[in-house]
Amino acid sequence: MSVEVTCTINGEQHVLPVEPAETLVESLRLRLGLTGVKKACGTGDCGACTVLVDGEALRSCILLTASMQGKSITTIEGLGTPDNLHPVQEAFVEAGGIQCGFCTPGMILTAKAMLDKNPRPSDAEIMEGLSGNLCRCTGYVKIVDSVHRAAEKMAP
Amino acid sequence: MRKLRIVGQRELRTDAIAKATGRVRFTADMRRKDMLTGKALFAAYPHALIKNIDVSEALRVPGVVTVMTAKDLPGRNGYGVMIQDKPVIVESKTHYEGDAVALVAAVSDEAAREALRRIKVDYELLPAYDDPREAMKEGAVRIHENHPVAEDGNILVTLKLDRGDVEEAFAQADIIIENDYETPIVEHCYMEPDVCIAEPDPLTGGLTVISPAQAVYANRRSLAGVFGIPHNKLRVVSPLVGGGFGGKEDSCLDVSAMAGVLAVKCDRPVYMELTREEVFRTTGKRHATYISHRLAATKEGKVLAVDVRTILNKGAYVSMGGMKEPLHAVTMRTLVYAAGAYHVPNARARSHSVFTNTPYACAFRGFGVPQATFAMECQMDELARRLGMDPVKIRQINMLRHNDRTITGQVMLESRGLGLGECIEKVAERFGWDKALPAAAGPVKKGKGFAVYMYGTGIPLLFEGSNCYAHLQLDGTLSLAVSSTEIGQGLNTVLAQIAAETLGIRVADVVVELSDTAKTPDSGPTVGSRSAVLVGNAVLDACAKLRERMLTVAARYMFAKTDPRDITIEDGVVSVIGKPELKQPLSAVAAKAYASQVPLAVVGSWYPPQASFSAEDGQGNPCHAYAFGAQAVEVTVDVETGVITVQRAVMACDVGKAINPVNVEGQMEGGSAQGLGWALMEESIMEKGVMRNPTFHSYMIPTIEDLPRLEPIIVEHPNELGPYGAKGVGEPATIGMAPAIRNAVWDALGIKINVIPLTARQIIKSVKEHEQGR
Numbered sequence: 001m002s003v004e005v006t007c008t009i010n011g012e013q014h015v016l017p018v019e020p021a022e023t024l025v026e027s028l029r030l031r032l033g034l035t036g037v038k039k040a041c042g043t044g045d046c047g048a049c050t051v052l053v054d055g056e057a058l059r060s061c062i063l064l065t066a067s068m069q070g071k072s073i074t075t076i077e078g079l080g081t082p083d084n085l086h087p088v089q090e091a092f093v094e095a096g097g098i099q100c101g102f103c104t105p106g107m108i109l110t111a112k113a114m115l116d117k118n119p120r121p122s123d124a125e126i127m128e129g130l131s132g133n134l135c136r137c138t139g140y141v142k143i144v145d146s147v148h149r150a151a152e153k154m155a156p
Numbered sequence: 157m158r159k160l161r162i163v164g165q166r167e168l169r170t171d172a173i174a175k176a177t178g179r180v181r182f183t184a185d186m187r188r189k190d191m192l193t194g195k196a197l198f199a200a201y202p203h204a205l206i207k208n209i210d211v212s213e214a215l216r217v218p219g220v221v222t223v224m225t226a227k228d229l230p231g232r233n234g235y236g237v238m239i240q241d242k243p244v245i246v247e248s249k250t251h252y253e254g255d256a257v258a259l260v261a262a263v264s265d266e267a268a269r270e271a272l273r274r275i276k277v278d279y280e281l282l283p284a285y286d287d288p289r290e291a292m293k294e295g296a297v298r299i300h301e302n303h304p305v306a307e308d309g310n311i312l313v314t315l316k317l318d319r320g321d322v323e324e325a326f327a328q329a330d331i332i333i334e335n336d337y338e339t340p341i342v343e344h345c346y347m348e349p350d351v352c353i354a355e356p357d358p359l360t361g362g363l364t365v366i367s368p369a370q371a372v373y374a375n376r377r378s379l380a381g382v383f384g385i386p387h388n389k390l391r392v393v394s395p396l397v398g399g400g401f402g403g404k405e406d407s408c409l410d411v412s413a414m415a416g417v418l419a420v421k422c423d424r425p426v427y428m429e430l431t432r433e434e435v436f437r438t439t440g441k442r443h444a445t446y447i448s449h450r451l452a453a454t455k456e457g458k459v460l461a462v463d464v465r466t467i468l469n470k471g472a473y474v475s476m477g478g479m480k481e482p483l484h485a486v487t488m489r490t491l492v493y494a495a496g497a498y499h500v501p502n503a504r505a506r507s508h509s510v511f512t513n514t515p516y517a518c519a520f521r522g523f524g525v526p527q528a529t530f531a532m533e534c535q536m537d538e539l540a541r542r543l544g545m546d547p548v549k550i551r552q553i554n555m556l557r558h559n560d561r562t563i564t565g566q567v568m569l570e571s572r573g574l575g576l577g578e579c580i581e582k583v584a585e586r587f588g589w590d591k592a593l594p595a596a597a598g599p600v601k602k603g604k605g606f607a608v609y610m611y612g613t614g615i616p617l618l619f620e621g622s623n624c625y626a627h628l629q630l631d632g633t634l635s636l637a638v639s640s641t642e643i644g645q646g647l648n649t650v651l652a653q654i655a656a657e658t659l660g661i662r663v664a665d666v667v668v669e670l671s672d673t674a675k676t677p678d679s680g681p682t683v684g685s686r687s688a689v690l691v692g693n694a695v696l697d698a699c700a701k702l703r704e705r706m707l708t709v710a711a712r713y714m715f716a717k718t719d720p721r722d723i724t725i726e727d728g729v730v731s732v733i734g735k736p737e738l739k740q741p742l743s744a745v746a747a748k749a750y751a752s753q754v755p756l757a758v759v760g761s762w763y764p765p766q767a768s769f770s771a772e773d774g775q776g777n778p779c780h781a782y783a784f785g786a787q788a789v790e791v792t793v794d795v796e797t798g799v800i801t802v803q804r805a806v807m808a809c810d811v812g813k814a815i816n817p818v819n820v821e822g823q824m825e826g827g828s829a830q831g832l833g834w835a836l837m838e839e840s841i842m843e844k845g846v847m848r849n850p851t852f853h854s855y856m857i858p859t860i861e862d863l864p865r866l867e868p869i870i871v872e873h874p875n876e877l878g879p880y881g882a883k884g885v886g887e888p889a890t891i892g893m894a895p896a897i898r899n900a901v902w903d904a905l906g907i908k909i910n911v912i913p914l915t916a917r918q919i920i921k922s923v924k925e926h927e928q929g930r
Binding site for chain 2: 037039040046075076085094098101104105126132135137139142143144
């Protein structure tokens with residue numbers, strides 16, 4: 001018993017036949033091959049599976065795909081390409097904000113959503129904004145630096 | 157020596173763009189639709205006899221391809237990093253809640269889950285031990301009836317260190333400090349859960365296992381027998397790894413063994429991924445320790461002796477726990493580092509590794525050294541207090557200096573890098589240690605704490621060494637191959653820098669092939685803070701040979717009658733020194749070499765001076781070089797809520813030479829963050845072998861809001877044997893944070909707490925006990 005969901009993913013419209021209990025992370029990874037979306041906890045605690053839904057950073061492991069009707073979803077694959085990085089991606093690369101890379105897509109998308117609302121965040125605002133994204137490698141210092149760097153790049 | 161052009165530069169990570177764009181494929185991203193799903197039925201009770209297993213109902217579930225119990229295994233029912241004592245599927249008894257009782261392969265996740273629900277197991281419960289002090293008591297139920305190497309009941313091993321005359325030193329001492337310390341079981345919490353793709357290989361008749369792994373050759377050696385195939389038919393591949401911290405030296409074996417036997421049985425590819433809860437319940441952990449520490453000193457503050465007894469919670473299996481010859485592992489490190497980074501002439505240490513029914517304790521960043529150092533650094537703070545001496549001063553009095561011997565008898569040499577004194581000075585200066593903290597008001601108290609440490613580079617075992625392949629291509633680019641793993645530390649970048657520097661090409665012209673037994677030679681496991689140094693040296697060896705060959709070819713065929721010593725290679729251009737008009741691209745020289753029967757492929761190797769260590773008296777030279785470090789923190793403690801906030805943390809590490817300073821800072825910052833988690837919040841809470849907090853909302857790790865802006869300082873006292881002077885940096889920075897925080901909390905509250913984690917609950921309890929005068 002599947003349901004049909006029409007939504008926009010990385011700018012392209014998709015009609016997805018999905019199971020009622022199917023989570024968005026499963027649909028994106030297993031149906032569409034968007035493996036940049038990472039599944040690390042499955043309980044909405046770590047933020048690795050973060051995607052943008054109508055511009056909001058949300059955890060795709062606790063979202064049902066069936067609830068995505070009419071929504072616009074952006075995954076890390078929809079942000080920038082190696083030859084044309086988004087400024088947030090570029091900033092994470094340059095500032096050393098990436099180690100193992102498993103939290104990186106969620107971290108970058110969360111940072112982007114934050115910067116879209118608050119283009120020049122303070123240290124405290126960055127820390128609050130990223131407090132739902134766990135990273136076990138970096139100690140977060142260079143992630144804070146990455147977000148500041150991204151803010152500079154995106155400044156008009 | 158040539159001026160360094162690439163080593164020491166803040167080169168961007170070679171994998172950063174692929175990771176930032178989400179295009180990198182981790183193991184789980186390689187799942188295909190034709191793969192079966194593998195799942196395990198884990199033990200319902202951590203310590204129990206299995207009286208009967210009925211899988212008949214499970215086999216009837218539509219979509220189920222196989223259900224395996226121990227009798228269905230294709231090969232040896234045992235594996236492990238050191239000894240093969242961990243069954244793939246338990247036969248008649250469970251030892252912890254991560255034991256697999258049965259395995260299922262099915263065409264869908266749902267079918268596999270349904271099959272697990274329908275397996276019926278009858279258990280007869282046995283008493284389960286969480287505490288090694290209970291498990292080692294006379295009369296305790298044996299967790300392993302016939303363990304191949306356990307020495308005495310549940311005691312796996314007792315290792316000893318004896319140096320000097322401890323009794324005499326204590327008799328002569330002005331001050332004796334005696335304390336018991338406890339450190340918890342903690343989880344690695346790598347963000348990428350354990351996962352494996354196992355696929356039969358029709359060409360070889362063997363098997364390929366793809367899994368995030370820290371040691372592909374160790375996996376091959378450990379697992380080939382499990383699948384009933386020779387070593388060379390087991391191909392082990394580790395794609396990029398989403399964090400490991402020591403855990404993925406072991407946990408990859410668990411998931412690979414299970415997926416592998418299913419793939420062999422079904423003769424089909426099998427995909428198996430652990431849920432986060434399964435990672436918490438079943439994979440390896442940091443050893444919990446119970447340390448009784450006695451320290452003798454003079455009234456001038458010179459430490460005369462230590463007398464230390466350490467009990468380690470081994471958990472259910474040996475893993476990296478250690479035994480007598482030759483695999484001493486974590487247990488041995490608690491002896492070697494029992495006196496921290498100090499010159500202590502007399503020492504006695506006894507370390508007992510004891511089986512319990514908690515998850516097996518394995519390698520975890522620091523490998524027993526954080527535990528041993530925690531106790532010693534707490535002791536040193538108490539010594540300073542008793543003498544009314546500054547905590548920094550007491551450390552400077554006792555720190556290891558040139559020609560001093562450690563408690564294993566190893567002579568410390570400046571030529572191998574001995575920058576402890578500089579680390580202490582730099583941290584004290586940056587932190588402003590001499591300045592009094594501004595007074596705090598109300599319930600929020602302030603304090604500062606200090607700690608120092610040392611950590612050996614590489615594995616203190618007889619078979620330590622590294623190999624690599626290097627193959628110069630005809631266009632002047634270089635292919636390197638090593639079996640080491642890119643786990644987030646930035647190894648591919650660091651090796652590319654060493655290769656580029658040595659050969660004289662650009663970093664962008666190097667590609668490093670990693671961690672695949674079919675393509676790369678054994679460069680050793682990615683553990684022990686060893687790779688930049690040992691694998692780096694192997695790469696340096698290979699590239700130096702290639703450079704030599706290119707210079708010879710250029711001298712002979714291209715710059716006639718020039719001495720090769722007058723030729724150089726930089727940025728892929730071969731030229732005569734002082735005559736820049738005489739130059740050729742490296743590609744032209746490589747082509748000439750190719751046309752002249754000069755081999756362009758080489759094997760590079762490096763083996764450190766052989767380690768020595770006696771399990772009878774703990775004497776020997778375990779590692780060829782040691783990293784040193786110092787750490788200072790400032791904390792606030794709210795005595796009403798119990799909440800500790802680390803306001804500042806300054807850390808210095810003598811890494812010999814920072815091949816890539818960004819990576820070194822990343823290791824120092826990340827290691828310190830893990831140390832902070834260990835000190836303040838992390839603990840696997842066990843109740844009779846059952847973990848009570850197996851989620852990221854009940855097992856807390858530091859978020860971005862839990863950390864101050866960490867302040868790393870790189871100190872460089874070169875190691876004459878390291879590539880460009882380097883020493884290992886991966887683990888050391890984990891060590892100093894916990895004792896520094898504990899000492900700062902003592903400073904803030906005036907209360908001595910010898911147990912971590914220092915949770916809010918612990919602080920409130922300690923404050924209450926203190927007020928009640930206990």
